[in-house]
Amino acid sequence: MTDSAYQTRDVYAYYGAAVSTANILETGLINYLTLIQNKAKKNGTQLSWDQYYAENTGLTMGKLILRIQQRTLLSTELTQELETALKMRNDLAHYYFRERALYLATFASRAFMIEELKEAADLFTRVSERLTEEILKTIGLPS
Numbered sequence: 200m201t202d203s204a205y206q207t208r209d210v211y212a213y214y215g216a217a218v219s220t221a222n223i224l225e226t227g228l229i230n231y232l233t234l235i236q237n238k239a240k241k242n243g244t245q246l247s248w249d250q251y252y253a254e255n256t257g258l259t260m261g262k263l264i265l266r267i268q269q270r271t272l273l274s275t276e277l278t279q280e281l282e283t284a285l286k287m288r289n290d291l292a293h294y295y296f297r298e299r300a301l302y303l304a305t306f307a308s309r310a311f312m313i314e315e316l317k318e319a320a321d322l323f324t325r326v327s328e329r330l331t332e333e334i335l336k337t338i339g340l341p342s
Contacts, residue, residue: 206309213316214295220323221260221288227330228263229255234337235270260285271337277329284326287319 200208229252236251237243255263264281267273273281302308335341 203306203309206306206313207303210303210309210312210316213313213320214291217316217319217323218291220320220327221284221291224284224323224327224330225260225263225288227327227334228260228267229258231330231334231337232258232263232267232270234334235267238337239270260288271333273333277326277333280322280326280329284323287322291319 232255233248233251236255237248240247255266258266264285268278299308299312302312
């Protein structure tokens, strides 16, 4: 495999890693919203949990964030991090390669893409960790 082909393969691998970490964050949002909804129900049960979870898995990441914000008070910092993560996730899902098609042509621009994708994955991981702290607080466990 040529150096160029190897590096191009890495671009796609880092893209996959970034999208995967975005999906982990999205699953955390589904879990958190489901937890909030089930706790708010007077007699939350496994059945009500399952129903909320099924409904929430059909929501977009933006709608998940909005519904969480409507039901709980998130810190300004976490709210901003979620908005940044949503913007990055949408960019990856809808525009990333279309807007960077020519970047695959040179070694330097592919290296730039790899760094950009690493930063995206790091962002999603950081926000997921902060969301996990909120989940732990909600259920009364130390973070």
